[in-house]
Amino acid sequence: MKGPTATDGRGTPRQDAVFVRRPLRTLDRAAAFQRRRRFLEGGLAVLIPLALFALWELGARLGWIDARMFPAPTTILRTGASLLAEGYFWSDILLTLRRVLIGAGIGIVAGFTAGALMGLNRTARAALEPMLSAVYVVPKLALLPVFITIFGLGEVPLLVIISVTVFFYIWIYTMEAFASIPEGYHEAARSLDLGPVRMFTQVLVPAALPSVFVALRVAISVSIIVIVASEFLVGTTGVGYVIFDSRRLFMNDQMYVGIVTVSLMGVVLSMIVQRIGRLVTPWVKHSRRID
Amino acid sequence: MRVHLDDVQTTADPSSGPTAKISARGIGRSFGTGPGAVHALGPLDLDIGEGEFVSLVGPSGCGKSTFVRLVAGLLPPTFGEMTVRIEGDPPAPIATVFQGFGIFPWKTVLGNVKFALAAAGVERRDANERAMRWLARLGLADFADAYPETLSGGMRQRVAIARALATEPQILLMDEPFAAIDAQMREMLQEELLTISQTERRTVVFVTHSLEEALVLADRVVVMTARPGTLLSETRVPFGRPRDTRVREGPEFGRLRVDLWTHLRDEVQAQMAGQRGGTAQATL
Numbered sequence A: 001m002k003g004p005t006a007t008d009g010r011g012t013p014r015q016d017a018v019f020v021r022r023p024l025r026t027l028d029r030a031a032a033f034q035r036r037r038r039f040l041e042g043g044l045a046v047l048i049p050l051a052l053f054a055l056w057e058l059g060a061r062l063g064w065i066d067a068r069m070f071p072a073p074t075t076i077l078r079t080g081a082s083l084l085a086e087g088y089f090w091s092d093i094l095l096t097l098r099r100v101l102i103g104a105g106i107g108i109v110a111g112f113t114a115g116a117l118m119g120l121n122r123t124a125r126a127a128l129e130p131m132l133s134a135v136y137v138v139p140k141l142a143l144l145p146v147f148i149t150i151f152g153l154g155e156v157p158l159l160v161i162i163s164v165t166v167f168f169y170i171w172i173y174t175m176e177a178f179a180s181i182p183e184g185y186h187e188a189a190r191s192l193d194l195g196p197v198r199m200f201t202q203v204l205v206p207a208a209l210p211s212v213f214v215a216l217r218v219a220i221s222v223s224i225i226v227i228v229a230s231e232f233l234v235g236t237t238g239v240g241y242v243i244f245d246s247r248r249l250f251m252n253d254q255m256y257v258g259i260v261t262v263s264l265m266g267v268v269l270s271m272i273v274q275r276i277g278r279l280v281t282p283w284v285k286h287s288r289r290i291d
Numbered sequence B: 001m002r003v004h005l006d007d008v009q010t011t012a013d014p015s016s017g018p019t020a021k022i023s024a025r026g027i028g029r030s031f032g033t034g035p036g037a038v039h040a041l042g043p044l045d046l047d048i049g050e051g052e053f054v055s056l057v058g059p060s061g062c063g064k065s066t067f068v069r070l071v072a073g074l075l076p077p078t079f080g081e082m083t084v085r086i087e088g089d090p091p092a093p094i095a096t097v098f099q100g101f102g103i104f105p106w107k108t109v110l111g112n113v114k115f116a117l118a119a120a121g122v123e124r125r126d127a128n129e130r131a132m133r134w135l136a137r138l139g140l141a142d143f144a145d146a147y148p149e150t151l152s153g154g155m156r157q158r159v160a161i162a163r164a165l166a167t168e169p170q171i172l173l174m175d176e177p178f179a180a181i182d183a184q185m186r187e188m189l190q191e192e193l194l195t196i197s198q199t200e201r202r203t204v205v206f207v208t209h210s211l212e213e214a215l216v217l218a219d220r221v222v223v224m225t226a227r228p229g230t231l232l233s234e235t236r237v238p239f240g241r242p243r244d245t246r247v248r249e250g251p252e253f254g255r256l257r258v259d260l261w262t263h264l265r266d267e268v269q270a271q272m273a274g275q276r277g278g279t280a281q282a283t284l
């Protein structure tokens, strides 16, 4: 800024500007604003879905929509309660859950092992990556007939398809994570003269773990999708089967119970993975987490 | 570092000075092969005595970090020879403070220091006590359970120093440890390092790009040429020990600094010219 004697070039004195910066009148106004906004956002997040449900309920009751096709939310809740009370539905839930957990468990262990090996060893990477990358792009559901041919009908092809799905997510993220550990960590570890075990468990794994958990959350969500589709295609049990069987029998309220159940399963499993992730990677700042 | 000790025993050269802790003879390193090869360092002759504090200064890219890696045994030389004498067979004879990535973000402050001690074979109970003692000494006692990411750069670098010193190494290598730290914190850390290195004398190789820092801390300042880094000049710092950072206020300090800068300026210019040539070629 020019001094007070500055002119505008035509010789007339220029008006000087003075800016005064003062604190806000109330010191905690900003804090109050933040609080109000959080409250508003939190409220909206609950209110909007509630309003939609209310609209749906109203629409079904007043006949704006065909209640046989789109039963009211309260009807779905009632059906759900009675299904759970009967007990058959529980065994479907448990079966689906079991398939997801066992399948994912195998996929996680295999994917992590392959990813770590290929991320740390260039030869292993060169040997296996082209092949795995080619298979990676195949939609895994398309392989279901192959698995049935190999393993016959029953539990095995369902477990295999979940394992394979999870494997590929975990493998690719883990490989990437291990391969991109900054050279500085390797060097610091070597300067401490760590043995191979300490090097792996205390340096390499923790460095890769945050990315592995990102993959895990994606993998769990995708396994739910895959299991529902597979149960429909080959199963005689499981929530996926219930959904499509109900549709076939025009029991739409029961179908919606199935849909809500798998959605909840996805939400709960993904939340569990997130919690475990926070527990085992406590150093990762929450603001930087992808969740 | 045991691997390193073995190297030393097989390549020990009795002709190099008997008191030298570190003795480099025509040492050098290049990276890569063929036309893309980078001749990073040397040939360089340098003796560093037992208990001596040597500062290494030179234009960036002249091979200072490479030299540190050679001493640490993190990298083998491509030519020449380096002798590092370690008394006895201690588990962690050499400790290195790196400019970045030296400490592990997944371990707490205390965890980082204890980890180094565990790797050096210190018993768990001793390790805890020793780690806490060094953290306290560097003003980090209250942050023992904090994760490094929650600390400022200056505090993180103190963690790295505490970790290096806790193993009580015979040789301490520091590669531009204060480069990324603001001026006030930097002066504090220089002060602390002076106190620590004067209480327990150990051999220190301290890389810095600050002539002032080199003069304040070291017994001897070694200036290197632009890449490939060779010895340009050596200056014995006349200030006695124990000293503190106020030595920089005397008139002699300014004179020494100017002398060193006269040596270094041409090299920095040479390095800049090299860079310009490089970019010009790249854009052609």
Ligand SMILES: Nc1ncnc2c1ncn2[C@@H]1O[C@H](COP(=O)(O)OP(=O)(O)O)[C@@H](O)[C@H]1O
Pocket (backbone or CB within 6 Å): B031, B032, B038, B039, B040, B058, B059, B060, B061, B062, B063, B064, B065, B066, B067, B227
């Ligand atoms: N691992 C490496 N691979 C290839 N080139 C390297 C490697 N390490 C260092 N260099 C090169 O060697 C030269 C010296 O590097 P460095 O020792 O880090 O210099 P300084 O620490 O003095 O800045 C630089 O040109 C750098 O690019």
Ligand SMILES: [Mg+2]
Pocket (backbone or CB within 6 Å): B064, B065, B066, B175, B176
């Ligand atoms: Mg360097």
